[in-house]
Structure formats: C-alpha cells, structure tokens
Amino acid sequence: MIEERFDAIVVGAGPSGNAAAYTMAKEGLRVLQLERGEYPGSKNVQGAILYADALEKIIPDFREDAPLERHVIEQRLWTMDNGSHVGMHYRSDDFNEERPNRYTIIRAQFDRWFSGKVREAGAVLLCETTVTELLRDTAGRVIGVRTDRGGGTAFADIVILGEGVNGLVGQRAGLRPELKPDTVALAVKEMHFLPRETIEARFNLKGNEGVVIEAMGTITDGMTGTGFIYTNQESISIGIGCIVSDFTESSCTPYGLLEAFKRHPSVQPLLEGSECKEYVAHLIPEGGYNAMPQLYGDGWIVVGDAGQFVNAVHREGSNLAMTTGRVAAETVVWLKRRREELSKANLAEYQRRLEETFVMKDMKKYRKIPSLLHHNRQFFNLYPKLLSGAAQTWFRVDGIDKRTKEKQIFQSFRAGRKLTGLIGDAFKLARSWR
DSSP, X not given: OOOOEEEEXXXXXXXXXXXXXXXXXXXXXXXXXXXXXXXXXXXXXXXXXXXXXXXXXXOTTGGGTSOEEEEEEEEEXXXXXXSOEEEEEEEOGGGSOSSOSEEEEOHHHHHHHHHHHHHHTTOEXXXXXXXXXXXXXXXXXXXXXXXXXXXXEEEEEEEEEOOOTTOHHHHHTTSSOOOOGGGEEEEEXXXXXXXXXXXXXXXXXXXXXXXXXXXXXXXXXXXXXEEEEXXXXXXXXXXXXXXXXXXXXXXXXXXXXHHHHHHSTTTHHHHTTOEEEEEEEEEEXXXXXXXXXXXXXXXXXXXXXXXXXXXXXXXXXXXXXXXXXXXXXXXXXXXXXXXXXXXXXXXXXXXXXXXXXXXXXXXXXXXXXXXXXXXXXXXXXHHHHHHHHHHHHHHOOSSOOHHHHHHHHXXXXXXXXXXXXXXXXXXXXXXXXX
C-alpha cells in the first residue's frame, strides 16, 4: 500500500461501511475503503432483509439495478413448542406497491452491487486487506491505519469503523471494550434451493412476492434466541441463533439447533425436496442500547454492528447499519465544509444527529428488553408450551363444552407460581416495551 493521505478511511465493506464510503465519495471527499474479505460480501452474513427506506436515503434509484430477490408482502410470527406452533401473520396486497417497503436479498450479491456504487462514486477500495492498528499522533488523535499489506500505512482526517460486531481494530485500540458473551448472539444459516414455482406454491406467492417467518420458543432449547425463514427467488434462507453465553452453558450446538428446527413439523414441509448449498455462521450484536460503546472520539467514528446497532425486538439491523453509516458520513462532510477539525468535541455532532433518527429512539425504547429476555428463560420454554397446550385444548372439538375447556386451560396454569409468574412477566414485558 502506498503511503498516502485521504480525507477519510472506512474500515469494512458491509452495509454501514458502504453507506459511509458512498456518501462521502459522492460529496467529493477522497475516501479509502479497506475490506479484509476476498470481495465485498464474502465475510458478511445476514438472513437477509433489506429495508428500502434506509437505502433510498442513500441511493434513491437503487431499485433500477440492485440484485433484489423478493419484496415481502407477508410477515408470520410463530411461537413454537416441540411439535406445533401458535402464530399470527399479516399479509396485505398494499405491499405490492410500485416502490416496495422491504426485500429479501442475498448478501454476497447485494454487497458487491453496493460496493460497485461506492467505487463509481470515486472511493478507492482495497480488498484482502486487514487493518492491524490505528495510527495516532502525539496527542492521541487517530490519524490513519496500518495494514497487513507489508506494514503499509494510510493517513486520513477521520477513520470510520464499520468492521462488524467482532471487529478487533477498535478493541485493540481501546476505543471499545471486548465483547461480553451475553451481548452477542451466534447465528447459523443455510440456503436451500428449490424451483421458483415450488416456493411460490408452498408460500402462496406470485411474481416477486415474498414471505418472512420469525420464530421463537422451544426451538432454542430454553436459550435466548430466535429462528427465521425467508423466501428468495429460487431458495429459502433458514437460520437460528442464540446468545453466546447461553451456548457456553449448554450442551447444545448451533448446528444441532438448526437441524432440529429444520425437522420441526411446521418447518419440514417447507423445505421438502430442497438442496442445501450454503452453510454459514455469524455473530450478531444483541446487547442493545445498554451495551453500546463510545461512538466517536478524536479522529474516529463507530458505525453499524460495531456499535451494537441492532434492534433485536423487530429483527432490524441492516437499516440501522446503513443509517448510522450515512449519518456518520454526513457529519464528516458537514464538518469538512465548515473547515472544522474532526475532534471528539466536533464529532459529538454525529451523536446529536443520531439522536434525531429512528435508530437511537428505537434503541432507547427497547433498552431493557435484552436483559429481561436473557434472565427469564420461561419466555423460551415454559410459556410456548403452555400457549400451545391451551390452543390445542380450545380448538379440539371433542364433545366437551367450552366452559369446561376454559377450566381445563386455567388448570394447566393452576400451579400458582406459573400463573402469578406469567402475569408478572407480562407486566414486566409491557413496561420494558414502552
């Protein structure tokens, strides 16, 4: 790498890094983007859902050539026990709109497309390049990076860290603490290929319509976590993830959980006859607002997963990543145009701008949820079983009158601590949701 000076260096070529690099390059800044993978997207894993609003604010006409799979018209939410599920879903033709609200995507393809837009805007991209350390001046201000390319260095007025949840650059530099096992989840995903017409028949779809299924319950063996199923054009993405600290205390393996999830009676028919061609694993930040590190300092900004920007309640991540990357870049452009130094005091503008977005408002709203779920395992074992048992009792027509059935359902909760605990947990959940 040639020792050269840039206006900005972006570490990472995922959604947050690409959003930051594109926004700055489009405004005329000299941007260097460094990606340790063989190509953008080679190290990135996601379900994956693309939320249109966040990308529209960066590339308004992205629908013209972005590699989109299906636009989502139906959301299913399943609470599962070992042999059944209780669910709710929302489906609407209103989502068959001219500019759909969200899409399923395949990250390797999408990230390559996004990276192409970044380079078209004028940024310099170097792949297979790992940042080994941040360079500082005598006052401690970050002024550039050192890489594994023969110890090559590059200098810039700002370094934006979009390196992902397990990025070591910020940790080694002391900008953020090491990950705690209870603030990150390990998720595994497979891609199962089926003919397009088969997918559409099984999920009641036509054209480019898609379905998303989010699932919780005994499928995680009492651990804090969820499963998902997303429809692509000619494949189905299926995965499951749990908090890392739970895995360390359990005999379960991520792959074992996924295999059991695939064999579940509600899931197996959806995958029947498919061919699995991809298996990947990924860490996801799940600590929420209370686990967020310092987001800026003298000459540096943190964006995306590296800042714990994931809304676990609504399973949103890529939109938060792109939004934080964009807002960080807009802050840098604004300060550069004002000819102000990119000091910690001035970069507080990044935090101020984030506070005005849905990102920080939602992160604050759900700040208590991660701890509540992690320390109350009954949400993932006892309650799904009770709910499923109650549903079967109620819907089974067997000559028993409905008043007696109501008593039977109540008796299934009759252990006083179960009923009292359920009511208490409902109130705790409601308070945390506000």
